[in-house]
Amino acid sequence: MSEQFRSMEEHTSLPYDVGTVDPYTRARVLLMVAIERSSVLAKHHMARSTDHDSVKKHLAVIRRAESLQLQSLGSLIPADETPLETAIGLEQMTVDLTANLAQNEADDYFKQVLDFALLEDLDHLFRFSLLYEMAEGGDAELMTRGRTPIMAGRPTAVQHRHPVDELRAHFDLGEVPLRTLMNLFTITSVEQEKMLFYQNAVRAYPEQLIRRLFGEIADVEEQHLSQYEALGDPHITPMEQLVLIELNEAYNYFSAAQAEADPAVRRLYGELMGQELEHFQLAVALLERVEGRDASELLGEAVVPSLIELRPNMDYIEAVLATQADLQPFDGEFIPEERLPADWPSFAFRERMNGRGSSADEVERRMPRERMPPS
Ligand SMILES: [Fe+2]
Numbered sequence: 001m002s003e004q005f006r007s008m009e010e011h012t013s014l015p016y017d018v019g020t021v022d023p024y025t026r027a028r029v030l031l032m033v034a035i036e037r038s039s040v041l042a043k044h045h046m047a048r049s050t051d052h053d054s055v056k057k058h059l060a061v062i063r064r065a066e067s068l069q070l071q072s073l074g075s076l077i078p079a080d081e082t083p084l085e086t087a088i089g090l091e092q093m094t095v096d097l098t099a100n101l102a103q104n105e106a107d108d109y110f111k112q113v114l115d116f117a118l119l120e121d122l123d124h125l126f127r128f129s130l131l132y133e134m135a136e137g138g139d140a141e142l143m144t145r146g147r148t149p150i151m152a153g154r155p156t157a158v159q160h161r162h163p164v165d166e167l168r169a170h171f172d173l174g175e176v177p178l179r180t181l182m183n184l185f186t187i188t189s190v191e192q193e194k195m196l197f198y199q200n201a202v203r204a205y206p207e208q209l210i211r212r213l214f215g216e217i218a219d220v221e222e223q224h225l226s227q228y229e230a231l232g233d234p235h236i237t238p239m240e241q242l243v244l245i246e247l248n249e250a251y252n253y254f255s256a257a258q259a260e261a262d263p264a265v266r267r268l269y270g271e272l273m274g275q276e277l278e279h280f281q282l283a284v285a286l287l288e289r290v291e292g293r294d295a296s297e298l299l300g301e302a303v304v305p306s307l308i309e310l311r312p313n314m315d316y317i318e319a320v321l322a323t324q325a326d327l328q329p330f331d332g333e334f335i336p337e338e339r340l341p342a343d344w345p346s347f348a349f350r351e352r353m354n355g356r357g358s359s360a361d362e363v364e365r366r367m368p369r370e371r372m373p374p375s
């Protein structure tokens, strides 16, 4: 492990060029930042509820390595990328990531949950893009370069739901393929990352409208995080979780490295993937030693048959939009809004949240007509 700790200089990357960076290079950096932050935070949480000496020591060492990996990735993002530009990058990444996960998800219910959130993050990309033009005179199309549609999804104003309406039925660890577990760990990390980023970004601008939109969308990301968390098997043991987190990190680096054209970034992914394989092997050994379990019970052959790929998904997104825009969750299932009972908890909650107007609606009202997508 000692070679994973180097001088701070070596843990600090040179930033990409905000004007020329490939949209998916940026998206993969944001994805890996999310994966790493989630790994660091999970290890902090685990350390608080174990009294096992070797687990505590293991977590202390690996957590520090994860934190340094996070810094190597975070320093790829240049100082002249504004919070609104990062928000657009995050939502572009989430839209194409969610579409990729949904198309490679064997569990029908999980796929439905992904499709449901896809249309909400699509709308966030649209609202942030309007605000970007209004506030910074920027054109989000120059960032996404036509790869991801910038269009209205399920309107953000109707995304505010009562917290209990974010509860979902969970799957069982033994009954889903490994790709499902990788999908869950990946999307949960990403929704958490956006929640944290937007919660912090409420202080990044002086204009009240921008502060409100970051807050409004941060709240939806909190909902998305909650719904994905609810999907996971609550009977998972701490060491099973540790093994799967490390495997998911390695899997995401491998996926990202395959697609990455920037040589320096690709090299970094290769290097960090090597570190993750070491974390994974150590975690497997702990699972066996601490919980007396054989990793093959959890992982089978430990083969994930497909990679996570960020690429355009126009047709898929349009098909989901055409058939599912009016869905809302009720009792863990998704039904058209018109069929919801009048006492659906989210009706009153939504009214309360939008009581003084939705900033997401307001950015749309304030933008010139010619920038609006065809309705
Ligand atoms: Fe890591």
Ligand SMILES: [Fe+2]
Binding pocket: 091, 094, 120, 121, 122, 124, 125, 194, 217, 221
């Ligand atoms: Fe979003």
Ligand SMILES: [Fe+2]
Binding pocket: 094, 117, 121, 191, 194, 220, 221, 224
């Ligand atoms: Fe989201």
Ligand SMILES: [Fe+2]
Binding pocket: 039, 066, 245, 246, 249, 275, 276, 279
């Ligand atoms: Fe790791």
